[in-house]
Each structure stands twice: as structure tokens, then as C-alpha cells.
Amino acid sequence: MRLTTLILILAAMTFAAYVFGRRRALAVARAGGAVRLHSLPAYYGYLAAIWSALPAVALLVAWVAFSDSFIIGRVVASLPPELRDQPAAQLGLTVNEIRNLAAGQMVDEGRGAELQVAADLYNSLRTTSSRILAGLAIAVAFAGFGLAWIRTRPALRARNHVEVVIRGVLIAASSVAILTTAGILLSVTFEAARFFSQVPLADFVFGTEWSPQTAIRADQVGSSGAFGAVPLFVGTLLISGLALLVAVPIGLMTAIYLSEYAAPGVRRAVKPILEVLAGVPTVVYGYFAALTVAPFLRGIGAELGLDVASESALGAGLVMGVMIIPFVSSLSDDVINAVPQSLRDGSYGLGATKSETIKRVLLPAALPGIVGGVLLAASRAIGETMIVVMAAGLAANLTANPLQAVTTVTVQIVTLLVGDQEFDSPKTLAAFALGLVLFVVTLVLNVIALQVVRRYREQYD
Amino acid sequence: MGASVQERGSRPTPEVSRTMSTSSREMSARAGQEPATTVGDITARDPVMTVRNANVHYGETHAIKDVSLDVGRNEVIALIGPSGCGKSTFLRCLNRMNDTIESARVTGDFRLDGQDIYDRSNDVVMLRARIGMVFQKPNPFPKSIYENVAYGPRIHGLASNRAELDDIVYGSLERAGLLDEVKSRIDEPGTGLSGGQQQRLCIARAIAVNPEVILMDEPCSALDPIATARIEDLIDELTQNYAIAIVTHSMQQAARVSQRTAYFHLGRLVEVGPTEKIFTNPSHKLTEDYVTGRFG
Amino acid sequence: MADAGNRSGTAPPISGGVTRARVEAGLRRRYRRERRFRLYGLASVLLGIGFLVVLFATIIGNGWSAFRQAYIRLDVTIDAAEIDPEGTRDPGVLSVANYPALLRAALLEKFPEASGRRERRELAGLLSGGAAFALRDAVLADPGIIGTTRSFWLLADDDADLYVKGRLPTGDDGEGGRLSSAQRGWLDALGADGRVELRFNRAFFTSGDSRDPEQAGIWGATKGSFFMLLVTILVAFPLGVAAAIYLEEFAPRNAWVDVIEVNINNLAAVPSIVFGLLGLAVFINFFGLPRSAPLVGGLVLALMTLPVIIIAARASIKAVPPSVREAALGVGASHVQMVFHHVLPLALPGMLTGAIIGMARALGESAPLLMIGMVAFVVEIPSGPLSPSTALPVQIYLWADSPERAFVERTSAAIMVLLAFLLVMNAAAVWLRNRFERRW
Known part of the structure; x- marks a missing residue:
């Protein structure tokens, strides 16, 4: 049946x-x-x-x-x-x-x-x-x-019995979120543990060579891969760093301009437009990065006599930065608006100009909240997948040069897991080890960031 | 050049417009007694600021109606009246703080030392350096005590070196009567002080810029009686160097600190005169009703 | 003020005149800085908007031409000797007959000058592989046309299509996949003859994926996305609403509930790819659900959207004023009845708004789907949540990776369709909010 x-x-x-x-x-x-x-x-x-x-x-x-x-x-x-x-x-x-x-x-x-x-x-x-x-x-x-x-x-007492069941169902539903976290943690750590039983932890954390292409059958050539994840970490940090370099100043200045300078009409019109940037699927950004931005950067590089890789970290980082702009700006906007008006008044009353008030009073006062926002943005950038899959490279170069191609943790997870694969090779399990790293790092960033932001809010409530 | 700086901000209209509606019903019962002109002498012996025919509109609301008043050198003038009468709004016109409120429209002739402060040629930054302000709620910046006081001198470039800045900061704290209390923790955050100390810090912050006039908007309303007494003593000392306009809710306070008192009602200046006369022998019925506690 | 300076020990250290002079001296510099700072702000806003404009312009500029497709009209002699030598009209025979040969013959008849294997192959290359199938379908539909010569509008090959649209880069012919000068000549001749036409590209909206750009469509991916979102909303909405009700209305204040709350907030910020790993390890490897199925994709996206929906639902429950609750309890409703009869109906529009926004996010998501095998090349249109399929954003990813030039415009067109869906969903959310939102 x-x-x-x-x-x-x-x-x-x-x-x-x-x-x-x-x-x-x-x-x-x-x-x-x-x-x-x-x-x-x-x-x-x-x-x-x-x-x-x-x-x-x-x-x-x-x-x-x-x-x-x-x-x-x-x-x-x-x-x-x-x-x-x-x-x-x-x-x-x-x-x-x-x-x-x-x-x-x-x-x-x-x-x-x-x-x-x-x-x-x-x-x-x-x-x-x-x-x-x-x-x-x-x-x-x-x-x-x-x-x-x-x-x-x-x-x-039928109603009471029914209500007990309803309550039980509600509790079960609210536990799904916990189960999800537990599921992520268990499945990822379990597979990662199997990986580390085959590849020593130290090799993974400190190794500088990454070439996971092991053969399926043991008798084939090149059966042993190298699983040094340092180039991936460096690549991830490089691209995320570039993204934050773009997103934090622009996002912050946008929030400042919209909340302190722009007329209400302008603000009402511009905010939704910028939010569209946040609503565009990441696959679209990836396509744009690969199709438009990368050749553009290559062209500029050629003009300047620089050798820009077609899958340069710069291209992926720039586009990722643009993706995060609305994220940074809406978080900063919340934070800046939470600064009490009395502080602005105090500064204006002393004869400060608007920019002096912003730079010397608002931003220092809002700093913890902004730092929290930046941490959240960093966690977004580190975990972002599609842009780097489409616009960053596969080769694990250990370099800090943004003009070269680097690869990231998420790119490698995708590469290792897409397509048919059997579940016991270190190649597949490596993806879960990387996933564990990704999960832990973003989790820590999020916990810290949410904590910082909450403390900041309590300060002005 | 100056007029372009303080662009229209986006802050909500402050207290004034909100409280206006709540208390206006009760007061409009007395609207018939409103005087067409102010009773008493609006001029000061040695005026530093002169205001003639000031009108303020918040959108539809006519918050200040034809007010004319002088602020004299080395004197304290108290602005009193029931809440929503426009006294705070009037005060905020004197250093153009209403510029930051979007819907506010200010007309009239405001002069500081004979110069029109709303004139395009007059700079709002300079104006606010010359007219300091202390707010209702103590609002120290989330910085150290030292940096709070140094803020004004720093932005205006008043000190050419660190020693001069130290002089200004310590001098201002001294004159605000705060130095002895905070000397040992001058680098700790100003927000860690008690309410009264915070308010005196704000006064020190204001006088560090060496203004000619200090505007005080109910500076003691958030403080306990002991802290209030200290601020009042301070105001007394400050008159030696500054002209002070203080908005207060407390008639006793007005009686204690001011030489002249102006009574506002529903946006109009009803009566102004020597403080003693206003409280003992007011000329206008409204003033009398208010100071005798019949409403307010 | 200067004269007052000497009067008392509390006098300011610098005189009023000096103060004024020093302020005056700094003013120009300060206003310059002010203007510069303001300019930075404006530039940031314009940069953001500018990027958005460039993004949309690029995509629309690349993609609009994909909605039209070149067709070539050929007079094809449906030679009975070629396709039905026995004359049985047996559909089994007809459906496997050599239709490409008929098309080659028709092309050769039109351009007899094409000689040699290479030129002939190039000539045949003007038509899509799909043209032969169209011809077969016509013959199967009406075997009576066998033996006659009929005029057919036939699907052009992708490069020919690009050439007709003027989108094929010129000058570097001879390279693989591009058109030779002979092919360009033939196309020009056909065009001059009125035998080339750009028509609405129906196939793009009705077919599944294909290796040939001119035959590739988004219907399969769209349906896959639809089934996936169906699963997502069916799982995530009830769970999310139930969880929100519990947390807002029933949960005691204790450590366990705190853990749930912190956990929900963190889950909302976990990278989507990690959910893909979860789906792979749990749904596929542990529970043995099929790979590439919208069911698994939907479940993964449901877990991903759950925090969003819970947070939105809690906010809208919170917005229901206590007076409503007190009124319900006051007339003798039980707590459960109060929640389900009074609070829930009032909070529902807000919950739906949150759900739609969550769905829009899920629709655009692709990273976790890569993990669970939804990147497979699927030609067939999926028929249900268990049949292998892909999703719209993943289709975009696959096409973006394809080397054929014609996929560029199709990728952009698919993005336009995806963005249109997202636009509609967000507009619906805004409409719902404006229509039903009550201010208390």
C-alpha cells in the first residue's frame, strides 16, 4: 500500500x-x-x-x-x-x-x-x-x-485532556529548534570525529596543503590526499575581510546619512530600495560576481599592469560586501537610533556640528552595538556560500594577495559533497570537519554579538 | 554659511507639543483672561539678549505667541508657568535648538549683543558656543569626566595645548563646585556619577566653553532636594559671570534663584517683572492665580 | 564678559573675546569637514543604490533577449522512403525514424552550394537538435503528411539564435561553438528570405533542463521549487506558530525556555550550508530519504526558516493587547481557548506576513540544496515531492556554470523570473501587513 x-x-x-x-x-x-x-x-x-x-x-x-x-x-x-x-x-x-x-x-x-x-x-x-x-x-x-x-x-474531563495534549504538541514544536541544533551538532561532530580518526587533528588545523582528491579505490594512484585546512581558513578570512572592508564603512555611513541627515521622504524612499539588496538571492550575486565583476577587475588589472586572477578574492569579496551592506546598515540604524536624543541635544547645545556630534558622541556611544553588528556581519560573510562557490576559486592557494584566487571553507564543503560520493572516504568526511569548524566559529560569533547587542540595548532602556 | 549646517533633523517633537494637548483643555477655560500684551517691564537694565515678537509654530500648533523679553547681564531670569505654556520652547529658541526639530518654525527678532541670531550671516555653532545650555535630564556623554568637560573646548579649538585644556577642564569643574568630588576619578565615566553630580558636570561642560548666557531647562526636576540646593547655590555664584535664563516648575526655586521672573501662559508671556513683585504683588489675575496655586 | 573676568575667583580662564576669536578661527575648517562627512554619507547611499541599478541593468540587459527565440522556416519534404520505408505507418517505426536526415535534405535543397562533410555539418548545425523532435511530433500527430512537402517553423540552434539576435560576438569565428562565415551567410540569406523569425520563447517556460540552451527551460526547476516550498510551509508554519504560541503564552520562565530562546536566535544566524550538512547526514544518510527530492529540500529549508517564522509569530502574538486576553478569560474561557479563539486569529495576519517573508528567503536559497543532491541534471518535469528535481536558484547556478554562451542570457532570464517571484511574495507580505495590521 x-x-x-x-x-x-x-x-x-x-x-x-x-x-x-x-x-x-x-x-x-x-x-x-x-x-x-x-x-x-x-x-x-x-x-x-x-x-x-x-x-x-x-x-x-x-x-x-x-x-x-x-x-x-x-x-x-x-x-x-x-x-x-x-x-x-x-x-x-x-x-x-x-x-x-x-x-x-x-x-x-x-x-x-x-x-x-x-x-x-x-x-x-x-x-x-x-x-x-x-x-x-x-x-x-x-x-x-x-x-x-x-x-x-x-x-x-475531555477539555482538560485535550488541552494537555495541545500543550504537549506545543512543547514538542518548540523543541524542534533545539532538536535542529542538536542534530546539526551531533551529525557534524560524529562525521568529523570519523574524519579525525583517519586524519590527525593537527594535520588538519596546522597543515598548509589542501588537496582532498583521494581515489575511490585504494589501488588507484594518488590515493592519499592532503587535508591541511590553513589555506582554506586564510582564504575565508581574506574574502570575508574584504567584504567587511566594503560593507562596514558603506553600511555605517549609509545608516548615519539616512538617520541623521536625510529628509524623512528620502529616508522612506531609500530604505526599501537598499533592503532590496538584502532580498536578492545570493546565487544572483554569485552570477554577477563571476560574469561581470571578475572580468571588469581583470580588465582594470590589465590596464594597470597587474595580474588579476579571473577568480580573484577581490571580486568575490567586493560583491559579498555589497550583499552585506543592508545588513550592516539596518543593524547600525537600530543601534544609532537607540542612542538617546538627550546626548545629541547636549552636543548640539555646546555648539558641535552634526558631524562632530556623530563622530564624537553618537559613534562612541553606539560602539558596542556597532561592534555586535559587525560580528554578525562577519559571521554572515564567513558562512556565505554561493558567491564564493561561483566567483572564488577551487585551488587552495595560501596567499594574502586579494588579486589571486583563493578558496574558502564553504567552497570546499560544496566541492567535496556535490555529486555522488560514498560516505566513508576522508574526502567526504573532510566536508563535515569543515562544517564543524564553520558551525562553531559562526556560533561563537553570533553568541558574542547577540550578547554585546543585548547589553548595549539594556544600557539605554 | 552657518544656517545650512543644522539641517532639519528627524527627532520627534519634544515634550512641548505632547503636553500641550493634555493640559490645554483645562487652561482654555481661562483663555478669555489672556492679555493682548505683556504686563510689566520686559526690558532689562543691561540686556545681553533681546527678543521681540517671537512666534513659534509646531506644524499646526502655535506654541509661542508674540513674546518679547530681555535677558540681562549678570542676572537670573526665571521662566515659569504651567506645563505646556511654552516656556521651554521659548528657551530653546534662544540658542536655536528648535532648528533640530523638523516641524518647528520660528519667527521674530532675536538678538545677542545686538546681532540677529537667526540671521543667515550669524553662525549657529558660534551662537551655541556663546549661549550654553543645561538640560532637564542630566545628559553626560558616555565618556570620562575629563572628556565630558573637554568636549566643548576640543571641538571649538579653545585650548592650544594640553596644559591649557587641563586649566579649562579643572577650572570649569572647580567653578561648577565639582572638582573636589571628582578629582580622584577624573578619568572614570561621567555616567557613573550621582544625578546631582551629573547635572553639575553638565554645567561644568557648558561653562567650559565660556559662554555669555546659560540656558537652563528645568535643571533640577530630576534631582533630590539636597542636589537641587547645591545647583541653586551654583547658579547664584554663576551670575557673577553669566546671564542665566532658567525654566522651572518650582515657584520656590524661581523665588530663590532669580532676580526677574516671567510668567508664561498658553504660549503668551503674561507678566514679567522683579521676582519679588511677581510673587508678592502680581498685577495680572492669571499670574496671581498661578503663584497662589489656584492652578498649574 | 571680559570686564567681568576680574571680579571673582570663579572667573573663566580665558576671556569671552578670546573664546570668540578661537571659535571663529576654526569655523571654516569645521564646516569643510562637516560638508565632507555629509558627502561621504551621500556617496555611501548612492553607491548602494548605484550597485543595485548596475546589478539589475546587467541582468535585464543580458536576459531580456532570452524571452524570444529564433525559428527558421524550412520546406521539408517528408520522404516516406526515409522514415517509413515499409509504409506501415506504425508509430513504433515512425517514432524512431531518422528525422534529422529529412531536415538535412531540406537545408541542402535550400543551399545546394554547401559541399563537403564539414560544410554540410555546419549547415545542419543551424537547427537545434530539438527541431527533429518537433518534426517527429508533427508526423506522429498526423501521419497523413508523409510524402508531402510542408513548411515548418523549426527551432534554431543556440548560436544561430544568438546571431539572429545580434548577440554573437563577431570577428573570432572558427572557434568551437561559434558560427563560421558560411553559417552567417546562410542565416543572412534565410533572414532576407523572411525565413527567420524571433518568436516568444515558450519552451523556456514549459520545458525542463537541457544540455542545449535553446531547448532548456525553467518549468522543471520552478515546479521543483514549488514542491519544495509546499513542504517547507506545511512543516515550518504549523511548527513555528505552535512554538511561538508556547513560548509566548504557556512557557514558564525557566532555564530550559531560556535555552530554547537563545537557541532560536542563534539558529537564525547559522549559515545555510550547515543546514545542508544536517539534511545530508540526517534525512538522506540516516533516514534514507531519496537524494535530489523536493521533500528533503523542503524539510531542510523548513528547519532553516523555522526561526524566522517563530520570531515573526512571537512578535505578532506580543502585539495582541492584554485587554483581549483579559476579556476572554473574564467570560470564562480556559487559557487554551483564550489563545486559540481570541489571540491566534488576531495574530494570524502578522504570522502569515512573517511566513511569506520566510518563504521568499527559502525560495532564493541554494547552498543547502547543493548538499542534498538537488544539483542533478534533471530533464524531466518533477511530478511530486519525491521525484528527482532541482530548484530555481540551483538551476541558475547550474546554467551559470555552463560554458555555452547562450546560457548567459537564459541564466539572466531565469534570474529575472526568480526575482519576479520574490517581488510578488514580498509585495504580498506588504499588502497583507497593510491590509490587516491593526494598531492597538
Whole structure:
């Protein structure tokens, strides 16, 4: 049975449970000689629906989540020994082939017949599994409804029960954010730990050579890669630094101009226009950087007699900087507006000009908030992916020259993970190690920045 | 040149326009008694500032109506009246602080030492260097005590070297009666002082620029009685060198510190005269009602 | 003031006259600085706007021509001997017949002077590979035309298309992919004959990806994005609203709730690519969901958008005044009833606005999708959230990476479409806010 059909059936059963649960409550009340129900009849319906749906859905989710790995385990166990006892990476490829074969896709001729048996087993197990699931789920739904039917009495505090369930659902929903963080942390650290069991941590953190192109099979040439991540860190810092160099002054001056100088009409018109910059997808910036900015810089470089790489850090950094401008300017705007008017008055009252007031009073007063904003912007720049994937290079050059091509952490994550890959090679796992670094660094920046900004706000509240 | 500097800012209209609406209903009951002209002598013996026919509009609101008044050298003039009567607005006209408020429109003849301060040839920076201001709420900058006082001299380039700057800063703190209290922590933030000390720091900051007139906008309203007494003593001493115009809510304070008092009502200057006369023998019914506490 | 200076010990250290002179001396310099500072501010604003203008001008300038496509009219003799030698009219035979040969013949008939293998190949290269399929479809639709000579408007090849639009760089012919002078000559001749026409590029909006620029379209990617956003909104909106309700209305003030709040704020700033890693490790490798599926993409984007929606939903719940709550509780509603009957309906427009803005962000996102295999080359139009597909921004990324020159204009055109979607979504959010927002 297809999953969607089953879900539809369960939905229908839930609805039916509501209708009958409600009727049952009314009937029970009437039979008891017009006893007052504790709650409105609808709540008895809701309760019946919950009893019927909740366990079944839980079963369904658990089944869908875990049945595949169970089936694959059975299939692998059934394989002939020479296939079963392959190294893990090889086995993964074989399993993929079996899956493809089972889905009716062509597989490499020679292996087709050999794997066909496994694929048939896979398919039949899946069919059996979904049948068992359907039967169980429907049975559970019925049982749940039956329980609700029996328990429906006028004294049953249906509304309170329903509200407890609602509260539980709300708590579960708010925990998803925590689960996400935990999921990120666990999955990334787990894979990164596997990486570090193959490549020493010191090599990764201090190594200056990065060439992750290991061979898939051990007998091929060039099977050992180098995983020194220093060039990636330097490249990331270089490009992010260039971006901040563009974004911080321009964003800050924009915020200052708009909040202190511009007429209200101008401000109302310009702000949304600049916010468009923040709404443009990063892939568009990447395209623009690669198609327009990079050749432009190359041209200028040629005029000046400089050798500008076509995937220079400068191009990616400039465009990334432009992307962050509205981010910096809206954060600075908030921060500058939080400075009390009385400080401006105090400065103007002493005869300071506007720029003197801004430079000597507003900015020093707003400094913590601005620093927080810059940290957030830095975390954005470090984690930005598409612009660098499209406009920065792949070669891991260890250089601080913005005219040369460098690569970044995010570029390497994408490069290592795009396309088919098996899950155990250090090449793939390296991406998760880089992801861990990225996550930790941005997390630390964010925590510090949010803390600084919050402190700053409290100061003027 | 100067007129172009203080561009229209974007700050919301201050207290004046907000409180205007709340108290105007009660006061408009007395509107019939409004005088067409001011009672009493608006002139000072030795005027440093003269104002004639001042009018201020905040958008639709006519906040100041035809006010004429002098501020004399070495005297304290108190501006009193019920809240929303326009006394703060009038004060802010004297150093063109209303320039920073977008909707404000100021007309009339304002002169400092005979020069029209709203004239294009007159510079607002220079004007504010000559007319200092102390605000309702102490507003020290988030800098050290020293830097707070040094701020004005620094931006105006008043000191040619560090020693001169030190002289100005310590001298100003001394004259504000604060030096003994802060000498040991002159490099600590000014925001760490008590409310009364902060306000005296603001006064020191104002006199560091060596102005001719000091405007004080309810300088003690946020302070406790002891701190208030110290500020009042300070004001007394400052009259030896400065002309002071002080807006106050407290009639007792006006009586204590000022030589002349001006009573504002609904944007008009009702009566002005020697402080003693205003409080003991007012000529106008409105003034009498106010100083005797019948409303306000 | 100068005369007052000597009167007391509290006199200022410098006289009024000196003060005035010193202020005066600095004024010009200070006003110069003031003007310069103001100019920097103005320049910053103009730089930002200028960049936006350049960006849009570049994209529109590159992309507008992609909405039109060159077609070539040829009189094709549908030779029965070539495509249906047995005369059975069997669709099985007809659908695998050699239509390109018919087109080559028609071109040769038009330009008999083309001789030699190279020239003939160049001549055939004027037409897209898709032209033969169009011809086949015409024949399959009406086998009666076999044996006749008919006039067809046929899809031109990408380089020919660019040449017709005047977008092919001249001067460096002979390079691979560009047009030879002979080809230019033929196209000019066809044009002079009225046999070349630029038409609305329907294929761009109705087909999936293709290696040939002239046959590539965004419909597959658009549908992929649609399924993905569907999953995203179905997952993220209920979860986000429920979480916001809990945090605003029910949560006790304790350490656990603080952890949730800090966590939500931080999650909003986690780089999107990290969510891609999560999706790869959890949804694909752990739960065994298929790669390249909008379902997985939608789930990843849902987790990414969740903080945005929670934050917006909390803000709009907060905006509901306490008086409404008190009124509901006062007439005997339970806490849950108060929230669901009174607070939620009032907060809903604000929540929807937040959700739309979150969706717009999700629509433009591509980095996490690269991680979960949505960069696959997918020709077929996806039929559901489980079929392999790509997404609009990823399609842009793929095309931007393609070497063919004709993909430049198509990439730009796809960007225009994407930006149009984003514009509509943001406009909807603004409209919703203005329409339903209440000031209390």
C-alpha cells in the first residue's frame, strides 16, 4: 500500500473518530438521564480523534524512519559473501546499485544479474513492510478509538485532556529548534570525529596543503590526499575581510546619512530600495560576481599592469560586501537610533556640528552595538556560500594577495559533497570537519554579538 | 554659511507639543483672561539678549505667541508657568535648538549683543558656543569626566595645548563646585556619577566653553532636594559671570534663584517683572492665580 | 564678559573675546569637514543604490533577449522512403525514424552550394537538435503528411539564435561553438528570405533542463521549487506558530525556555550550508530519504526558516493587547481557548506576513540544496515531492556554470523570473501587513 493512501485512510479515520466520539458523548449524556457533560461535546470528539490518530501517526513515523535501514540490513545479510564482506565504502556503492535496480533503473551490465536477486528481495521486503505497517497502523487507530469510546463518560474531563495534549504538541514544536541544533551538532561532530580518526587533528588545523582528491579505490594512484585546512581558513578570512572592508564603512555611513541627515521622504524612499539588496538571492550575486565583476577587475588589472586572477578574492569579496551592506546598515540604524536624543541635544547645545556630534558622541556611544553588528556581519560573510562557490576559486592557494584566487571553507564543503560520493572516504568526511569548524566559529560569533547587542540595548532602556 | 549646517533633523517633537494637548483643555477655560500684551517691564537694565515678537509654530500648533523679553547681564531670569505654556520652547529658541526639530518654525527678532541670531550671516555653532545650555535630564556623554568637560573646548579649538585644556577642564569643574568630588576619578565615566553630580558636570561642560548666557531647562526636576540646593547655590555664584535664563516648575526655586521672573501662559508671556513683585504683588489675575496655586 | 573676568575667583580662564576669536578661527575648517562627512554619507547611499541599478541593468540587459527565440522556416519534404520505408505507418517505426536526415535534405535543397562533410555539418548545425523532435511530433500527430512537402517553423540552434539576435560576438569565428562565415551567410540569406523569425520563447517556460540552451527551460526547476516550498510551509508554519504560541503564552520562565530562546536566535544566524550538512547526514544518510527530492529540500529549508517564522509569530502574538486576553478569560474561557479563539486569529495576519517573508528567503536559497543532491541534471518535469528535481536558484547556478554562451542570457532570464517571484511574495507580505495590521 502506498504511504499516501495510508495517510489518507488515517486522516479519514481521525475525522470519523471525531464525529463518532462527539455522538457517543451526547448519547452517553442522554442515557444517563440528561446528565451535564463536563465539557462541550466537541471536546469528546477531539479526544477520540486524538486517541485514534496520535499513536498511529507515531507508529507510522517511527516505521518510516527505521524500516529502510532494517530492510537494507536484511538484504546485505542475504548477499553472497564476496559482496557482503567488502569494505564499508564499497558496500555502500553496492547498496546504492541494488536500490537503483529495485527502482527499475539500469545498472552496469555485468553486475545486473548478480544483484537482481538482492533487488528482488529488497522489493519484496518493502512490500511486506508496507503491508504490515498499514495493518498495524489501522489496528492501532481502531484500538485507540475503542479506548476513547469506552472511556467516554459525562464526568470525563475531555477539555482538560485535550488541552494537555495541545500543550504537549506545543512543547514538542518548540523543541524542534533545539532538536535542529542538536542534530546539526551531533551529525557534524560524529562525521568529523570519523574524519579525525583517519586524519590527525593537527594535520588538519596546522597543515598548509589542501588537496582532498583521494581515489575511490585504494589501488588507484594518488590515493592519499592532503587535508591541511590553513589555506582554506586564510582564504575565508581574506574574502570575508574584504567584504567587511566594503560593507562596514558603506553600511555605517549609509545608516548615519539616512538617520541623521536625510529628509524623512528620502529616508522612506531609500530604505526599501537598499533592503532590496538584502532580498536578492545570493546565487544572483554569485552570477554577477563571476560574469561581470571578475572580468571588469581583470580588465582594470590589465590596464594597470597587474595580474588579476579571473577568480580573484577581490571580486568575490567586493560583491559579498555589497550583499552585506543592508545588513550592516539596518543593524547600525537600530543601534544609532537607540542612542538617546538627550546626548545629541547636549552636543548640539555646546555648539558641535552634526558631524562632530556623530563622530564624537553618537559613534562612541553606539560602539558596542556597532561592534555586535559587525560580528554578525562577519559571521554572515564567513558562512556565505554561493558567491564564493561561483566567483572564488577551487585551488587552495595560501596567499594574502586579494588579486589571486583563493578558496574558502564553504567552497570546499560544496566541492567535496556535490555529486555522488560514498560516505566513508576522508574526502567526504573532510566536508563535515569543515562544517564543524564553520558551525562553531559562526556560533561563537553570533553568541558574542547577540550578547554585546543585548547589553548595549539594556544600557539605554 | 552657518544656517545650512543644522539641517532639519528627524527627532520627534519634544515634550512641548505632547503636553500641550493634555493640559490645554483645562487652561482654555481661562483663555478669555489672556492679555493682548505683556504686563510689566520686559526690558532689562543691561540686556545681553533681546527678543521681540517671537512666534513659534509646531506644524499646526502655535506654541509661542508674540513674546518679547530681555535677558540681562549678570542676572537670573526665571521662566515659569504651567506645563505646556511654552516656556521651554521659548528657551530653546534662544540658542536655536528648535532648528533640530523638523516641524518647528520660528519667527521674530532675536538678538545677542545686538546681532540677529537667526540671521543667515550669524553662525549657529558660534551662537551655541556663546549661549550654553543645561538640560532637564542630566545628559553626560558616555565618556570620562575629563572628556565630558573637554568636549566643548576640543571641538571649538579653545585650548592650544594640553596644559591649557587641563586649566579649562579643572577650572570649569572647580567653578561648577565639582572638582573636589571628582578629582580622584577624573578619568572614570561621567555616567557613573550621582544625578546631582551629573547635572553639575553638565554645567561644568557648558561653562567650559565660556559662554555669555546659560540656558537652563528645568535643571533640577530630576534631582533630590539636597542636589537641587547645591545647583541653586551654583547658579547664584554663576551670575557673577553669566546671564542665566532658567525654566522651572518650582515657584520656590524661581523665588530663590532669580532676580526677574516671567510668567508664561498658553504660549503668551503674561507678566514679567522683579521676582519679588511677581510673587508678592502680581498685577495680572492669571499670574496671581498661578503663584497662589489656584492652578498649574 | 571680559570686564567681568576680574571680579571673582570663579572667573573663566580665558576671556569671552578670546573664546570668540578661537571659535571663529576654526569655523571654516569645521564646516569643510562637516560638508565632507555629509558627502561621504551621500556617496555611501548612492553607491548602494548605484550597485543595485548596475546589478539589475546587467541582468535585464543580458536576459531580456532570452524571452524570444529564433525559428527558421524550412520546406521539408517528408520522404516516406526515409522514415517509413515499409509504409506501415506504425508509430513504433515512425517514432524512431531518422528525422534529422529529412531536415538535412531540406537545408541542402535550400543551399545546394554547401559541399563537403564539414560544410554540410555546419549547415545542419543551424537547427537545434530539438527541431527533429518537433518534426517527429508533427508526423506522429498526423501521419497523413508523409510524402508531402510542408513548411515548418523549426527551432534554431543556440548560436544561430544568438546571431539572429545580434548577440554573437563577431570577428573570432572558427572557434568551437561559434558560427563560421558560411553559417552567417546562410542565416543572412534565410533572414532576407523572411525565413527567420524571433518568436516568444515558450519552451523556456514549459520545458525542463537541457544540455542545449535553446531547448532548456525553467518549468522543471520552478515546479521543483514549488514542491519544495509546499513542504517547507506545511512543516515550518504549523511548527513555528505552535512554538511561538508556547513560548509566548504557556512557557514558564525557566532555564530550559531560556535555552530554547537563545537557541532560536542563534539558529537564525547559522549559515545555510550547515543546514545542508544536517539534511545530508540526517534525512538522506540516516533516514534514507531519496537524494535530489523536493521533500528533503523542503524539510531542510523548513528547519532553516523555522526561526524566522517563530520570531515573526512571537512578535505578532506580543502585539495582541492584554485587554483581549483579559476579556476572554473574564467570560470564562480556559487559557487554551483564550489563545486559540481570541489571540491566534488576531495574530494570524502578522504570522502569515512573517511566513511569506520566510518563504521568499527559502525560495532564493541554494547552498543547502547543493548538499542534498538537488544539483542533478534533471530533464524531466518533477511530478511530486519525491521525484528527482532541482530548484530555481540551483538551476541558475547550474546554467551559470555552463560554458555555452547562450546560457548567459537564459541564466539572466531565469534570474529575472526568480526575482519576479520574490517581488510578488514580498509585495504580498506588504499588502497583507497593510491590509490587516491593526494598531492597538
